[in-house]
Amino acid sequence: MLVSYSWNLGNPRIYYLYRSGDFFLLFDRRANLRTVCLLKLSPEKSMKHFVVAITSGQLLFFAQLAYATGFVFACANRAKTTPLSIITIGIMVIAVVCNGLALGLRYYHSWPMMPMYLGLPALLCCMGVIWLLGSSHRLLKSARTEGLLIQGVIVFLAIITLLFPKDFYLPFLRSATIWSHLFLITGIVAKGCLLMASIKALIFWLYHQKNKTGKKKTLSSAMPWALWGFVCLTVSMFTGEVWSYLGWGTPVVWHDPAITTIMAIWFYWIAYLHLHYTPGWHPPRRAIFMVIGGLLLITFACHPDMGPFRFPFR
Amino acid sequence: MEQSKNRRFSLWLWHSLGSIRLAVVLLILLAADLSLAYFSINGRGIIFEPMNQVGIWPWLKTYAMANLCHTAWFFILLALLTALVINTLVCTSSRLWILFPTLRKHGLSKRFYFSLSTHVMHLGMLAILIGYLVSYTMSQVYPSLTLALKKEALVAGTNLRLELLSMTLPIYEGKRLESFAGRIISPVVQLKIAGPIEERTATLGFNNPVRFQGYSFFLQRFSPRQKSGMSTTRYIVIDVRRDPGVLLYFIGISFFLGGLLFYVIFWIRSRQPRKTTS
Numbered sequence: 075m076l077v078s079y080s081w082n083l084g085n086p087r088i089y090y091l092y093r094s095g096d097f098f099l100l101f102d103r104r105a106n107l108r109t110v111c112l113l114k115l116s117p118e119k120s121m122k123h124f125v126v127a128i129t130s131g132q133l134l135f136f137a138q139l140a141y142a143t144g145f146v147f148a149c150a151n152r153a154k155t156t157p158l159s160i161i162t163i164g165i166m167v168i169a170v171v172c173n174g175l176a177l178g179l180r181y182y183h184s185w186p187m188m189p190m191y192l193g194l195p196a197l198l199c200c201m202g203v204i205w206l207l208g209s210s211h212r213l214l215k216s217a218r219t220e221g222l223l224i225q226g227v228i229v230f231l232a233i234i235t236l237l238f239p240k241d242f243y244l245p246f247l248r249s250a251t252i253w254s255h256l257f258l259i260t261g262i263v264a265k266g267c268l269l270m271a272s273i274k275a276l277i278f279w280l281y282h283q284k285n286k287t288g289k290k291k292t293l294s295s296a297m298p299w300a301l302w303g304f305v306c307l308t309v310s311m312f313t314g315e316v317w318s319y320l321g322w323g324t325p326v327v328w329h330d331p332a333i334t335t336i337m338a339i340w341f342y343w344i345a346y347l348h349l350h351y352t353p354g355w356h357p358p359r360r361a362i363f364m365v366i367g368g369l370l371l372i373t374f375a376c377h378p379d380m381g382p383f384r385f386p387f388r
Numbered sequence: 389m390e391q392s393k394n395r396r397f398s399l400w401l402w403h404s405l406g407s408i409r410l411a412v413v414l415l416i417l418l419a420a421d422l423s424l425a426y427f428s429i430n431g432r433g434i435i436f437e438p439m440n441q442v443g444i445w446p447w448l449k450t451y452a453m454a455n456l457c458h459t460a461w462f463f464i465l466l467a468l469l470t471a472l473v474i475n476t477l478v479c480t481s482s483r484l485w486i487l488f489p490t491l492r493k494h495g496l497s498k499r500f501y502f503s504l505s506t507h508v509m510h511l512g513m514l515a516i517l518i519g520y521l522v523s524y525t526m527s528q529v530y531p532s533l534t535l536a537l538k539k540e541a542l543v544a545g546t547n548l549r550l551e552l553l554s555m556t557l558p559i560y561e562g563k564r565l566e567s568f569a570g571r572i573i574s575p576v577v578q579l580k581i582a583g584p585i586e587e588r589t590a591t592l593g594f595n596n597p598v599r600f601q602g603y604s605f606f607l608q609r610f611s612p613r614q615k616s617g618m619s620t621t622r623y624i625v626i627d628v629r630r631d632p633g634v635l636l637y638f639i640g641i642s643f644f645l646g647g648l649l650f651y652v653i654f655w656i657r658s659r660q661p662r663k664t665t666s
Contacts, residue, residue, distance in 0.1 A: 183565065320597060329433030344415050345415035
């Protein structure tokens with residue numbers, strides 16, 4: 075239940091209240107724009123002692139910590155036991171929820187504009203959701219390596235997001251259009267799908283090197299990810315183009331270096347799709363091509379969104 | 389003998405120009421070049437910004453030549469895109485030449501639609517690239533035209549007269565966007581545009597350009613930006629453009645997305661297991 079509320083609890087800036095049972099969720103503008111408060115009514119109905127204020131930065135930090143813990147648990151789960159798998163899934167669910175909440179808060183405090191440099195935390199969340207979608211399969215069955223690789227990528231992205239944050243820029247007025255939001259969201263989904271395709275290709279290549287069975291199936295399973303990634307990237311690029319025309323009057327904003335990275339990734343994956351019609355490109359070579367595409371993607375997903383080094387426990 | 393040799397050479401050249409191998413090489417080179425571009429543009433956006441205003445040739449002769457080590461990638465990009473256009477054109481025309489006669493023989497099959505969708509994407513890509521070329525070579529741009537309230541201004545080199553009739557600058561009074569408290573986030577201006585024959589009053593805003601007799605008007609800046617501040621003068625800065633490439637690249641985008649949609653639909657249908665008949 076949403077109650078628009080002007081709260082006066084010694085802090086007049088708290089203004090939104092969500093209620094679910096005894097718990098209240100308050101949005102507050104204290105502490106660098108983004109704060110969420112979780113309150114529980116005490117028997118005396120005195121709320122002051124129960125206020126826990128959490129900023130979106132802290133939520134993201136919890137998520138990063140949970141992603142790392144989940145990775146450690148997944149590594150420890152060598153015997154593929156059910157209790158440890160359930161704990162890992164639980165931790166990853168917490169991580170994705172915290173990550174999603176942090177993104178939601180940042181979006182909430184920028185709407186109708188687009189939050190700046192949301193790419194890395196959002197890609198983190200996207201990869202987390204992808205991991206969760208096939209988590210039981212990845213923890214207990216044959217695809218354990220795949221699960222660990224996805225979690226490895228997630229932890230790498232989490233470390234980059236933690237040490238090189240760039241979320242201190244304010245949104246700009248021209249981003250208050252549906253095209254900018256479509257550009258951002260489809261771009262993130264595309265990157266998530268293409269990274270997943272690269273991970274599947276890497277696994278295929280590793281299995282192929284060891285001459286294990288079932289190799290063909292693994293690479294064919296990468297194709298849907300590559301295709302959906304390409305579709306989303308195309309939609310992202312064209313919505314960006316429409317936004318560029320409406321906002322600046324030109325189809326390409328050449329002075330923004332991030333635009334060229336999207337074009338580079340797009341051309342690379344078109345080249346990959348064309349390889350299917352090229353004789354001589356056998357599955358292992360195509361897998362290597364996809365893995366290089368994944369490395370290119372990680373570089374261009376991280377570098378433009380990386381700020382200066384900041385020690386997280388300052 | 390000589391004629392047959394020439395014919396064979398022409399055929400070889402035609403097939404080579406439209407080969408998928410060449411397309412793959414060009415696409416990889418484009419990806420590499422654009423990756424290099426990222427590092428060249430990073431922190432040097434000021435070199436590339438004027439391209440959108442002066443057009444491609446004047447920019448190449450001035451800014452690009454003066455900063456060759458940072459703009460070399462752009463020359464390579466132009467060469468690669470030209471090669472890609474030729475490759476795509478040859479590939480699509482020769483494949484469509486083969487594809488349409490099969491229509492008479494096999495009728496409208498799944499395979500026909502699947503192949504056609506890829507060529508529709510190719511045609512869309514060609515339209516986009518040609519649209520860009522037209523846009524960057526033939527556009528007339530009148531940048532940074534400042535209009536004060538209730539004052540008429542002439543767009544240089546045209547017969548257009550502009551007047552800023554009114555400015556609606558709603559001050560943000562919400563509580564959610566703290567940093568924008570007291571600032572204007574959604575300016576709306578009323579503009580009177582008068583040509584030699586007709587005139588029109590239109591509403592202009594960010595991401596909401598106005599079109600009039602082939603010209604487009606884009607809001608770039610406005611003043612005042614906040615409730616309290618040094619500047620209280622009311623004015624806007626607009627870009628006026630006559631861009632004949634816009635329609636072409638939007639048609640190209642529609643073709644590409646349409647082709648992609650068909651490609652995905654037929655790809656999904658081809659993956660579905662066939663129903664077994666008992």
